[in-house]
Amino acid sequence: MDQHATTGGEEIADSTDCGHFFEGTEKLLEIWFARNNGGGNPGDLRSISREEWVTLLKLVHCEIISSKQDADMIAYLLSESSLFVSKRRIILKTCGRTTLLAALTPLLSLVKQKCGMQVMDIFYSRKNYMRPELQHELHQSFDDEVKVLDKLFDNGAAYALGRLNRDTWYLYTIETSGINEPDQTLELLMQDLDSTRMSAFTKAVCKDGLEATKKSGIDQIIPGAIIDDFLFEPCGYSMNAILPNGAYFTIHITPEPEFSYVSFETNVEMSTYEELILRVLDIFQPKKFLMTLFANPGSSANDFYSDIHNIGQIKGFSRHDHQLCVLKSYNLTCSVYKRSQQIEAPPI
């Protein structure tokens, strides 16, 4: 990959005259598909070839860096975040100045034509950007994004959680009965990270992704995963991890102190995420984070919303906002925590 050719990050640096800036905040699209009635098509999204993804991702302005796969999914590491493809689900997460929604119509056509499948459920979400004015016009505001999505879905539902004048998290979904298998997604979107911890994600300290994964302790978050990691030049880090039975976690790091940002996302099924959350916070030491958790009735995480409700303090953090949304087939919580106690970060 030409690291300074077509990526969203480079465009941002070029499009402003006020120095380097990278928007770590990702746009996140998760789509579940079902087979069209009739027809003998086996309906497997993994039949979409790497070349077809490369063509689609050109519309998003990002490239594939590498990929790993197991029996359940293919995980692509992108120049701006990640793409996970399972039999019935696609997760596309892109940061910087990418134009994710530009690929949606061609993606739906490709899936229909090649896999004989149609949309069963969709979730498009993101946190508020640090510099919205630098985004492509498709993505400058959530209202603009909703207009694009409403043209494609006649039963769309758009939400804004958090504080409209501070940390906001947007979600677009559709009113359907949803999927019937256990499903859950936890996201931690961290900002103002500890600079000592962030130094591991620079070429000055680590020579490659593998070294950064080990030095930071990322390899110990959920041991036993198949890991695909990449350290950007001169800094920045992305990783995908594949776990058994279609589970994954993914981490993306923008370490520059002026706009530091780290995201952690997983669908690993647990009845409580408290320990996992503490492990992640210990590694990155953010000053604040926004946490979302989706869980449907079949998931053992479905009741964790009541635990979160009771966790007003998480080791050194106090909760500033907390909302519970009972969606058509998911319980969703969105919470914002800020550091209340200064903790000396241990050296990397």
Ligand SMILES: C[S@+](CC[C@H](N)C(=O)[O-])C[C@H]1O[C@@H](n2cnc3c(N)ncnc32)[C@H](O)[C@@H]1O
């Ligand atoms: C792709 S990574 C991770 C972004 C992610 N969404 C996050 O959570 O921060 C972005 C980091 O890599 C750096 N970087 C260096 N070269 C890059 C490139 N060619 N494309 C994207 N990011 C690059 C950026 O400056 C930034 O620190």
